Amino acid sequence: MYRIGVLSVPVVMVTGAFIGMVLAVQSYSQFRQMHMENRMGAMIVLSLLTELGPVLAAVMLAGRVGSSMAAELGTMRVTEQIEALRALGADPLHHLVLPRFLACVLLIPLLTTIADSVGILGGWFFSVLVLGMDTFDFWHYALQMVVAYDVFIGLTKSVFFGAVIALMACHRGFHCGAGAEGVGRAATESFVASFIGILVIDFFLGVFLNDLYYFIYT
Amino acid sequence: MPTHDRSPTHWNQRTLPSATSLDPTDSVPVIEFRNVSKGFSTQPVLRDLDVIVHPGETLAIIGESGCGKSVMMKLMMSLLTPDVGDIHWFGNSIVGKSERKLRQDRLRFGYLFQGAALFDSLTVAENVAFGLRQNTDLDEDRIRQLVLERLREVGLSDNICRKKPAELSGGMKKRVGLARAMALTPDVMFYDEPTTGLDPIMSDVINELILRTRARRPVTSVVVTHDMHTVRKVADRVVILYPLSQLAEGESQIIFEGTAEEAFASDDSRVLQFVRGEAGERINELAIA
Numbered sequence: 001m002y003r004i005g006v007l008s009v010p011v012v013m014v015t016g017a018f019i020g021m022v023l024a025v026q027s028y029s030q031f032r033q034m035h036m037e038n039r040m041g042a043m044i045v046l047s048l049l050t051e052l053g054p055v056l057a058a059v060m061l062a063g064r065v066g067s068s069m070a071a072e073l074g075t076m077r078v079t080e081q082i083e084a085l086r087a088l089g090a091d092p093l094h095h096l097v098l099p100r101f102l103a104c105v106l107l108i109p110l111l112t113t114i115a116d117s118v119g120i121l122g123g124w125f126f127s128v129l130v131l132g133m134d135t136f137d138f139w140h141y142a143l144q145m146v147v148a149y150d151v152f153i154g155l156t157k158s159v160f161f162g163a164v165i166a167l168m169a170c171h172r173g174f175h176c177g178a179g180a181e182g183v184g185r186a187a188t189e190s191f192v193a194s195f196i197g198i199l200v201i202d203f204f205l206g207v208f209l210n211d212l213y214y215f216i217y218t
Numbered sequence: 219m220p221t222h223d224r225s226p227t228h229w230n231q232r233t234l235p236s237a238t239s240l241d242p243t244d245s246v247p248v249i250e251f252r253n254v255s256k257g258f259s260t261q262p263v264l265r266d267l268d269v270i271v272h273p274g275e276t277l278a279i280i281g282e283s284g285c286g287k288s289v290m291m292k293l294m295m296s297l298l299t300p301d302v303g304d305i306h307w308f309g310n311s312i313v314g315k316s317e318r319k320l321r322q323d324r325l326r327f328g329y330l331f332q333g334a335a336l337f338d339s340l341t342v343a344e345n346v347a348f349g350l351r352q353n354t355d356l357d358e359d360r361i362r363q364l365v366l367e368r369l370r371e372v373g374l375s376d377n378i379c380r381k382k383p384a385e386l387s388g389g390m391k392k393r394v395g396l397a398r399a400m401a402l403t404p405d406v407m408f409y410d411e412p413t414t415g416l417d418p419i420m421s422d423v424i425n426e427l428i429l430r431t432r433a434r435r436p437v438t439s440v441v442v443t444h445d446m447h448t449v450r451k452v453a454d455r456v457v458i459l460y461p462l463s464q465l466a467e468g469e470s471q472i473i474f475e476g477t478a479e480e481a482f483a484s485d486d487s488r489v490l491q492f493v494r495g496e497a498g499e500r501i502n503e504l505a506i507a
Contacts, residue, residue: 084335088349
């Protein structure tokens with residue numbers, strides 16, 4: 001949990017902060033053309049909470065944590081440590097997969113929350129202190145447009161992303177090929193598979209959760 | 219007839235099993251292969267093997283690299299499942315048994331892996347204690363005492379306990395691996411190339427440990443090795459496996475079964491080549507002009 005959670009905080013904070021600022025930079029001129037620059041806060045907060053925060057935090061973790069887990073389990077496979085666990089009466093799934101799965105599923109929502117928060121602050125910082133937007137407008141329209149369900153969407157997605165990262169990493173690690181090449185390939189494949197999985201799940205969950213919203217609130 | 223309980227259920231008690239157990243006069247084989255075949259993808263490795271491991275004996279399995287010795291040992295330990303055939307432990311078939319049941323039964327077997335397979339993230343003491351913590355309800359003081367006992371049995375001192383496997387030499391890793399495998403006082407010990415990669419002195423230390431383990435309690439041992447010195451020193455019986463790729467269809471993969479002395483006196487050139495370490499006509503495979 002320490003490795004997956006605590007050590008990932010700086011990476012997630014840096015990613016979140018820059019994504020928030022990039023959103024402000026890229027959207028400012030278009031919002032200005034429509035004379036709607038005071039609404040930018042809503043767009044930044046909404047984008048971060050429902051899409052960019054969860055997806056980018058998950059992608060960063062798939063690279064940082066997922067690859068590391070796949071390489072670690074792959075090394076355990078090629079050095080017969082997984083077979084040693086079985087020989088000593090232990091269940092490798094219980095000892096190796098379950099803790100990693102739980103750590104990812106439980107901690108990624110927390111890391112996503114950090115990424116969202118820092119991203120929103122980054123967007124506010126650039127919009128208000130660099131682009132000269134009014135701070136009241138930023139927060140006013142953000143609070144007006146964003147509802148609790150948007151936070152729920154982002155956090156729900158992050159739970160699924162955590163599960164995908166853990167399962168892909170453990171699967172690739174457990175089925176690692178022989179030698180250093182096999183371990184390297186397992187780490188790479190874990191990241192690629194997690195990345196694709198995150199995007200696919202993001203799409204389907206996005207559709208499902210939006211439909212659910214209209215089903216519940218209409 | 220043995221009076222002690224040798225059924226796998228005695229492991230349910232979650233206490234450290236007392237040193238039992240195997241009666242060399244018992245007619246029930248410890249391990250029996252019946253027509254076992256195993257392959258990986260399209261590559262067959264073992265074909266129609268019939269092998270018996272008798273109680274109390276030390277069986278050496280030798281043969282060229284890639285002939286399937288380690289695969290055979292992993293099948294014996296049920297770390298792999300056969301494609302065809304049946305494997306029996308103490309007279310009971312294990313093929314088709316659930317992994318949960320096998321996990322419990324496997325505790326009667328200790329396995330020294332080729333590279334020791336120590337858990338990198340754990341210290342030496344934690345490695346040796348792993349099986350005890352996993353499978354018994356012993357208190358920490360007793361576990362600590364047993365760990366030190368096992369380490370001393372393999373000639374290692376207490377001050378190694380806090381070291382990580384990466385800080386150990388090859389010989390020390392093997393000895394820690396042996397201490398870990400013996401922690402649960404198994405009835406059967408598997409040694410996968412126990413002396414490979416070690417200097418001659420450390421190899422002899424390992425051979426001596428195998429002999430002492432057997433002298434301390436009546437353990438059945440299976441040793442996979444290339445080292446004829448080890449075979450002569452520790453083995454009661456030798457099985458020589460031959461690579462399937464070198465055999466004709468229908469030819470037995472076991473080209474020799476007997477004592478080490480009989481192997482050296484064999485009239486089969488393939489057996490002699492291996493035990494004497496001579497390439498013979500196989501040197502032609504290198505296509506050296």
